[in-house]
Amino acid sequence: MALAVLLVAAGLAACAPRAGTAQQAESPAPLPSATGPYAETLRYGRELMHRTPAMLPRNVGAAMSCENCHIDAGTREHVLALTGTYAAFPLWNPRAKRIIAVQDRIAECFLYSVNGTPPAYTSRAMEGLTTYIAWLSRGTPVGERPPGQAPPAFDSPHPPDSAAGAQVYAQRCVACHGADGAGKPGTFPPLWGPHSFNDGAGMDNANMMARFVRYAMPFGSPPNTLTAQEAYDVTAFVLKHPRPHFDPHRAIGFPPRQSSFF
Numbered sequence: 001m002a003l004a005v006l007l008v009a010a011g012l013a014a015c016a017p018r019a020g021t022a023q024q025a026e027s028p029a030p031l032p033s034a035t036g037p038y039a040e041t042l043r044y045g046r047e048l049m050h051r052t053p054a055m056l057p058r059n060v061g062a063a064m065s066c067e068n069c070h071i072d073a074g075t076r077e078h079v080l081a082l083t084g085t086y087a088a089f090p091l092w093n094p095r096a097k098r099i100i101a102v103q104d105r106i107a108e109c110f111l112y113s114v115n116g117t118p119p120a121y122t123s124r125a126m127e128g129l130t131t132y133i134a135w136l137s138r139g140t141p142v143g144e145r146p147p148g149q150a151p152p153a154f155d156s157p158h159p160p161d162s163a164a165g166a167q168v169y170a171q172r173c174v175a176c177h178g179a180d181g182a183g184k185p186g187t188f189p190p191l192w193g194p195h196s197f198n199d200g201a202g203m204d205n206a207n208m209m210a211r212f213v214r215y216a217m218p219f220g221s222p223p224n225t226l227t228a229q230e231a232y233d234v235t236a237f238v239l240k241h242p243r244p245h246f247d248p249h250r251a252i253g254f255p256p257r258q259s260s261f262f
């Protein structure tokens with residue numbers, strides 16, 4: 001979707017004054033042109049990153065695709081890049097209080113970031129996403145986490161001010177994400193409301209969102225277009241709006257399908 005969005009963004013001179021930078025022109029690494037089951041699974045996995053709700057309507061509650069946060073299907077540096085991720089797993093997860101596999105981490109983004117239900121670990125969807133993320137990580141030594149995945153950290157010079165953030169939002173965000181924060185389905189993802197990520201998501205954390213927004217937004221502008229203060233202020237404004245609540249007692253039926261190994 002990044003390309004279609006670029007075309008739209010180019011027309012939005014007011015909100016994307018510096019669209020068309022070199023960073024924008026980068027496209028995700030081309031997948032191998034090979035045929036066969038591995039290559040097909042790989043392509044399917046990447047397609048899932050682009051069109052998650054359309055392809056997995058039963059697993060996705062939000063009007064959001066993985067790629068809305070893991071921009072360029074997880075290949076853009078510092079924008080929650082997934083390159084190298086596979087090599088970092090299994091790892092200790094403080095939230096789960098156990099060692100988790102990469103499938104467990106994917107499942108978390110289904111539960112929180114797209115406010116849904118994870119596909120079975122033996123499903124074609126999980127197979128595709130895991131294969132794609134493993135492929136993105138080829139060459140990274142197992143047990144190492146490469147730098148450049150997360151957006152750079154910085155602090156808020158003054159306490160975040162959501163009233164000032166409302167002004168930033170009106171000037172820099174509203175054209176795409178809308179006055180009601182609902183975005184435009186399939187083009188601009190929602191920032192709050194019933195179709196956004198839920199309150200258990202990593203993006204619901206103010207530091208995470210401020211860093212992401214300052215590095216990657218307004219979409220089409222170079223990193224650090226916003227000041228540190230603006231990024232924290234607009235984050236405070238966005239996060240003060242309602243969003244779905246994650247209910248930990250909700251029955252989560254994964255893996256709902258029997259595996260078929262034999």
Ligand code: HEC
Nearest residue numbers: 064065066069085105106109110113114129150197202203
């Ligand atoms: C609302 C934004 C958002 C969406 C949508 C989203 N994620 Fe994430 N994802 C995050 C954040 C934030 C992190 C945490 C990064 C961190 O811990 O530094 C993360 C982390 C991950 C990780 C672990 C990365 C690592 O290197 O440890 C994986 C794997 C992942 N996401 C996969 C997915 C998949 C697959 C989807 C789609 C089903 C998805 N995400 C949708 C925001 C999102």
Ligand code: HEC
Nearest residue numbers: 005009015067068071172173176189190191213217218219
């Ligand atoms: C030119 C249009 C445009 C503008 C302006 C813009 N965004 Fe976005 N935003 C997008 C697009 C498109 C994505 C998803 C990127 C993708 O799918 O490749 C996105 C994704 C996001 C996300 C992660 C996904 C989600 O829905 O939570 C956040 C947070 C966000 N934008 C916040 C902001 C904030 C805050 C501003 C203003 C400072 C802003 N954006 C300005 C187009 C825009």
